[in-house]
Amino acid sequence: MLQAEKLFDIPMSDYTSYDTAYKDFQGMQQIFTIFHNQQGAREVWAKTLWANLNPQVLLDGMEAFIKEFKRLPKPIRMLHPGILLDMRMKEFKNSIPLFIELKNEALRERHWNELMEKTGQHFDMSADRFTLEAMFAMELHRYQEICEEIIANAVKELSIEKGVKEISNVWTTMALTVARHTKGNEDRGYILGDISEIMLALDDNCMNLQSMAASQFVGPFLPTVQKWEKNLSVVSEVLEEWLSVQRKWLYLEGIFVGGDIRTQLPDEARKFDDIDRMF
Numbered sequence: 001m002l003q004a005e006k007l008f009d010i011p012m013s014d015y016t017s018y019d020t021a022y023k024d025f026q027g028m029q030q031i032f033t034i035f036h037n038q039q040g041a042r043e044v045w046a047k048t049l050w051a052n053l054n055p056q057v058l059l060d061g062m063e064a065f066i067k068e069f070k071r072l073p074k075p076i077r078m079l080h081p082g083i084l085l086d087m088r089m090k091e092f093k094n095s096i097p098l099f100i101e102l103k104n105e106a107l108r109e110r111h112w113n114e115l116m117e118k119t120g121q122h123f124d125m126s127a128d129r130f131t132l133e134a135m136f137a138m139e140l141h142r143y144q145e146i147c148e149e150i151i152a153n154a155v156k157e158l159s160i161e162k163g164v165k166e167i168s169n170v171w172t173t174m175a176l177t178v179a180r181h182t183k184g185n186e187d188r189g190y191i192l193g194d195i196s197e198i199m200l201a202l203d204d205n206c207m208n209l210q211s212m213a214a215s216q217f218v219g220p221f222l223p224t225v226q227k228w229e230k231n232l233s234v235v236s237e238v239l240e241e242w243l244s245v246q247r248k249w250l251y252l253e254g255i256f257v258g259g260d261i262r263t264q265l266p267d268e269a270r271k272f273d274d275i276d277r278m279f
Contacts, residue, residue: 027076031069035085038065042092046133053132055100062093095141101151102135106158110220111150118150119143156217163212164224167205171232174198183257192246195239202236249276 041061066089069077076082109125116122119142123134140147177193209229212218218225252272255261262269 027072027079028081030072030076031079031082031085034065034069034072035081038062038089041065042136046131046136048132049128050130050132050135051127053099053103055096055103058099059093059096062089062096065089066093091139091141095139095144098140098144098147099132099135102147104151104155106154107151108154108157111154115143115147115150118146153217156215157220160212160215160218160221160225163208164221164228167208167228170201170205174201183253186257188253188257191250192242195243198239199236202232202239206232206236 038061045058045061066086069082069086069089072082077086112125119138121134121138123137124130176195176198178190179193181188181191206229209225209232212225213222213229253276256265256269256272
């Protein structure tokens with residue numbers, strides 16, 4: 001155009017705005033290329049099943065796009081589309097750590113339901129249909145505090161869940177020991193053996209259950225905790241009563257079995273024999 005104007009002796013025009021627009025257009029093309037590539041990557045990631053998610057792939061991929069964007073000249077990066085793209089990519093990158101936290105083993109279906117309820121976002125949680133597309137749609141960066149609170153609560157609930165399971169395992173394998181009891185050459189049957197370890201486990205488990213019951217995170221496990229508290233209380237009472245009766249029986253056995261005192265207390269000896277035969 002400048003050559004034509006010179007040729008026809010036309011006053012020279014100011015093409016500064018055209019040059020600016022052309023440079024902006026070239027810059028926007030570069031911005032669009034990065035946008036298009038990262039959008040394509042996100043569409044591929046969106047098809048990944050949640051169960052198969054490797055968050056590091058997302059983190060590395062988005063970091064590469066952000067670095068590519070930062071290599072653009074500052075005037076291009078400061079264009080309005082560039083500012084928006086930079087913001088969106090950083091928002092997505094900042095949400096990836098939440099994906100990692102949401103993969104925590106502590107999260108149960110009830111926690112996902114709570115997350116959907118509090119965010120107003122709903123998705124199909126079926127293992128074969130639960131993809132990252134649902135997670136992307138939630139825009140988790142908008143609900144970071146909600147997510148972190150649910151995850152923190154889930155971790156504390158898991159601690160109680162594991163504690164209850166450990167107690168259950170202890171008493172599934174716990175066994176009473178009995179020992180053969182003799183008086184002279186006479187076989188007198190069996191008596192309860194040493195239960196010091198059992199009583200120690202009882203005290204320890206009862207204290208742990210009391211602590212769990214007092215926790216604000218016991219909600220989902222309260223019926224189970226209360227059931228174990230009741231069961232262990234019964235076990236403790238039975239063992240204490242058993243030992244009390246056994247001690248009395250052994251004491252009276254020493255008096256009425258094979259001793260001269262039987263002849264001095266015939267009625268009491270007869271009562272002891274009757275009860276001894278009964279049990």
